[in-house]
Amino acid sequence: MHYWSPSLDVDYEFEKLVHRMHPPRVTVDQITDKKSTLIKVDSANKRGSLLEVVQVLTDLNLLIKRAYISSDGGWFMDVFHVTDQYGNKLSEDIVTDHILQSLGRRGCSFRSLRGSVGVQYASENTTIELTGRDRPGLLSEVFAVLADLKCNVVAAEIWTHNSRMASIVYITDEETGLPINDPDRLAKIKQLLLYVLKGDLDRRGAQTAVSVGFTHTQRRLHQLMYADRDYDTDEYDTVPEGSSSGRKPVVTVENCVERGYTVVNLRCPDRPKLLFDTVCTLTDMQYVVFHSTIIAEGPEAFQEFYIRHTDGCPISSEAERQRVIHCLEAAVKRRVSEGLRLELCGDDRIGLLSDVTRIFRENGLSVTRAEVTTRGSTAVNAFYVIDSSGQQVKSETIEAVRNAIGETIKVKEDETLTKSKSPAQQTGGFSLGNLFRNRSEKFLYNLGLIRSCSEVA
Numbered sequence: 001m002h003y004w005s006p007s008l009d010v011d012y013e014f015e016k017l018v019h020r021m022h023p024p025r026v027t028v029d030q031i032t033d034k035k036s037t038l039i040k041v042d043s044a045n046k047r048g049s050l051l052e053v054v055q056v057l058t059d060l061n062l063l064i065k066r067a068y069i070s071s072d073g074g075w076f077m078d079v080f081h082v083t084d085q086y087g088n089k090l091s092e093d094i095v096t097d098h099i100l101q102s103l104g105r106r107g108c109s110f111r112s113l114r115g116s117v118g119v120q121y122a123s124e125n126t127t128i129e130l131t132g133r134d135r136p137g138l139l140s141e142v143f144a145v146l147a148d149l150k151c152n153v154v155a156a157e158i159w160t161h162n163s164r165m166a167s168i169v170y171i172t173d174e175e176t177g178l179p180i181n182d183p184d185r186l187a188k189i190k191q192l193l194l195y196v197l198k199g200d201l202d203r204r205g206a207q208t209a210v211s212v213g214f215t216h217t218q219r220r221l222h223q224l225m226y227a228d229r230d231y232d233t234d235e236y237d238t239v240p241e242g243s244s245s246g247r248k249p250v251v252t253v254e255n256c257v258e259r260g261y262t263v264v265n266l267r268c269p270d271r272p273k274l275l276f277d278t279v280c281t282l283t284d285m286q287y288v289v290f291h292s293t294i295i296a297e298g299p300e301a302f303q304e305f306y307i308r309h310t311d312g313c314p315i316s317s318e319a320e321r322q323r324v325i326h327c328l329e330a331a332v333k334r335r336v337s338e339g340l341r342l343e344l345c346g347d348d349r350i351g352l353l354s355d356v357t358r359i360f361r362e363n364g365l366s367v368t369r370a371e372v373t374t375r376g377s378t379a380v381n382a383f384y385v386i387d388s389s390g391q392q393v394k395s396e397t398i399e400a401v402r403n404a405i406g407e408t409i410k411v412k413e414d415e416t417l418t419k420s421k422s423p424a425q426q427t428g429g430f431s432l433g434n435l436f437r438n439r440s441e442k443f444l445y446n447l448g449l450i451r452s453c454s455e456v457a
Helices: 007-021 049-059 094-103 138-148 183-197 217-227 274-284 318-334 352-362 395-405 439-447
Strands: 025-029 037-044 063-070 075-083 119-121 126-133 151-161 164-173 207-210 214-216 250-256 261-269 287-295 300-309 340-347 365-375 378-387 410-413
Touching: 037 049, 049 063, 049 075, 049 094, 049 274, 126 183, 126 217, 138 151, 138 164, 138 183, 138 352, 151 217, 151 318, 164 217, 183 207, 214 217, 217 274, 217 318, 250 318, 261 274, 261 318, 274 287, 274 300, 274 318, 340 395, 352 365, 352 378, 352 395
Parallel strands: none
Antiparallel strands: 025 037, 037 075, 063 075, 063 287, 119 214, 126 164, 126 207, 151 164, 151 365, 250 261, 261 300, 287 300, 340 378, 340 410, 365 378
């Protein structure tokens, strides 16, 4: 006899009915605060509401200066004090209209719109997810394999933290410009990329996957790194001495016994998207935020969360408390970019990323984070690089990289990360034409992607 309980389906349908009866109401207040715009959101409560609201505001590149959150009972109420990325109040234009459309009655379910930043669709390209142990030259090898397999990288984002790497790469077929759907070809791509990611020191194992449907890039990167346990440190995954990742945020976790909550307090230097990162992690850890106060009006940010596990219980053990601390520390540090920011903007072409990252590796640079985008026929890429030994990048190395890449690509250094540059050097030593006679060819030869090392010009 089969015992079927429809309770889960009934609860889900009831939640949808309540949501249709009480859609999100969004109010944009430009009067109350002289320095910021107030965005007030209230609706019937459902799990994940806070993350979805914060995600929409983050996708619009808004800075959250203050926030007051309450979702006890069946109602969800948030007040956000926001500015644009330059610290100004929002103007009465398309930005506020977009907020209303995304979060209000027409948005229906807090879902980010198709045009939102960070959202990609499988109907436009094929999405590849990679996780594994980070090492010098890894990104160069990944892009080299994709180039040899006739895959064009149209966008990518790569994060590294605690010696782990997670990346989402969007590709199309080099010849047709369409998504790659052939199962045999996808299987070969996954197999070769997995071979690249695997190594003798990777005790946790590398993973490759082809995602289906759409994904929010940075939301998914948090999930990948959390699943890969980047919050753990062991004898194989050590933080380099002098690394900024060694500076921990201050996180405290205590139980509020009389009210049945766990109270989490976090203090760290403020930066864009900080609230999104911490709420992502609490959600991934299966915690619900019932109340929260956020203050980020100075150089430091303060976040206080009253949480319970999805089973309704507060944190019940010291091991769980320590895990929350470590995971929130990781959430804060994943997006903190170490090293020098190099911005490359120029004409896009097949194999560009393979060539550029190969030049980085040949000049002793390791990529700690990367954002790759294509706008029409223009490649707009940003790389954060450090010396392979973990030291600050020397100005002469930057000049060598600039000369090797050529005039069609501009290399811009972030002025906040470097104070001076050496005089421009004459082109020589490195060029895209003569760069490839090195050990990377042996690697590709072993994969069967080239017939002999001497055949690569």
